[in-house]
Amino acid sequence: MPSSHTSSSTSSMPASSTEEGAPVMLECQALTRTYSEGPRDLTVLDNLSLSVRAGERVAVVGSSGSGKTTLLNLMGGLDRPTSGRVVIGGESLAGLNEAALGRFRNRYIGFVYQFHHLLAEFTAVENAALPLIIRGQRKHDAQKRALALLASVGMEARADHKPGELSGGERQRVAIARALVTDPSLVLMDEPTGNLDQTTAATILALMDELAKESACAFVIVTHDTSLAAHQDRVLKLDAGQLVEEE
Numbered sequence: 064m065p066s067s068h069t070s071s072s073t074s075s076m077p078a079s080s081t082e083e084g085a086p087v088m089l090e091c092q093a094l095t096r097t098y099s100e101g102p103r104d105l106t107v108l109d110n111l112s113l114s115v116r117a118g119e120r121v122a123v124v125g126s127s128g129s130g131k132t133t134l135l136n137l138m139g140g141l142d143r144p145t146s147g148r149v150v151i152g153g154e155s156l157a158g159l160n161e162a163a164l165g166r167f168r169n170r171y172i173g174f175v176y177q178f179h180h181l182l183a184e185f186t187a188v189e190n191a192a193l194p195l196i197i198r199g200q201r202k203h204d205a206q207k208r209a210l211a212l213l214a215s216v217g218m219e220a221r222a223d224h225k226p227g228e229l230s231g232g233e234r235q236r237v238a239i240a241r242a243l244v245t246d247p248s249l250v251l252m253d254e255p256t257g258n259l260d261q262t263t264a265a266t267i268l269a270l271m272d273e274l275a276k277e278s279a280c281a282f283v284i285v286t287h288d289t290s291l292a293a294h295q296d297r298v299l300k301l302d303a304g305q306l307v308e309e310e
C-alpha cells in the first residue's frame with residue numbers, strides 16, 4: 064500500500080483512526096448471514112471479520128456459491144447481516160434506517176453489481192450521472208462529470224447509447240463509471256472485469272490505481288480473474304463462510 068494514503072486528502076469521510084498506517088475505512092465484525100427462505104437454513108457467512116484501510120485494495124476470490132455477492136451486499140448496506148456489524152468510516156450501518164442508509168450509500172459507497180443493473184430507458188451518460196442527480200446535483204454538471212468518467216473507461220463515444228445498444232463489456236464499463244462518479248470513499252465491485260478484454264481490463268486497473276492513490280479510496284473486488292486479484296494489495300479467499308489470506 065502506497066504511503067501517501069495516511070492523509071486521506073480528498074476523501075470526505077472521517078474514517079476511524081488507528082495507531083499505525085491509514086485509517087480503517089471498512090470493518091466487518093463477526094458477520095454471519097443465514098438464509099432461511101429455502102426448506103433448510105443456509106449459513107453462507109459464518110462469523111467473518113475483515114478490516115480494510117483507506118487506499119487499500121482487497122480482492123475476494125472463492126468458488127461459485129461461496130458467498131462473495133452475499134458479503135459484498137452486506138458491506139454495501141444492500142442486505143442486513145443475521146448477526147455482526149458492518150462499520151464504514153466509523154459509522155455502523157446497523158444504526159441507520161433505510162432512508163439514512165440510502166443517503167449514506169449515495170454519499171460514500173460506489174457499487175458495481177455482478178449484473179450491472181443499468182436502467183434500460185437511460186443512455187450511458189444518464190446512467191453514469193444518476194448517483195449525482197439523486198444527490199441533487201444539476202443535470203448539466205452531473206453529466207459533465209459522468210462524461211469524464213466514461214472517457215476514463217474508454218466509453219466516451221458510446222455515451223449517448225442505451226444499455227440495449229451496448230455490448231456486455233461496454234455495459235460493465237458504464238456501471239464502473241456510475242460507481243466512481245461520486246468520488247466514493249469505498250468501492251465494492253462484483254466481477255468488474257468479467258466481460259472485458261485484457262487491454263480494457265488494464266485501463267480499469269489503472270483507473271483504480273489512480274483513485275486509490277489520489278483519493279485514498281478503499282476497494283473490495285470480487286473476482287475470478289487471477290491477474291486482477293494479483294494486482295490488489297491483499298487476496299482473500301472465501302471458503303466455508305470465512306475469509307482466509309491467500310499467499
Ligand SMILES: Nc1ncnc2c1ncn2[C@@H]1O[C@H](COP(=O)(O)OP(=O)(O)OP(=O)(O)O)[C@@H](O)[C@H]1O
Pocket residue numbers: 098099100101105107125126127128129130131132133134177
Ligand atoms: N436470497 C437468497 N435466499 C436463499 N439462498 C440464497 C440467497 N442468495 C444467495 N443464496 C445462496 O447463498 C449462497 C451464496 O450465494 P452468493 O450469490 O453470495 O455466491 P457467490 O459467491 O457470489 O457466487 P458466484 O460466484 O456464482 O456469483 C448460494 O448457495 C446461493 O444459492
Ligand SMILES: [Mg+2]
Pocket residue numbers: 131132133177253
Ligand atoms: Mg456472485
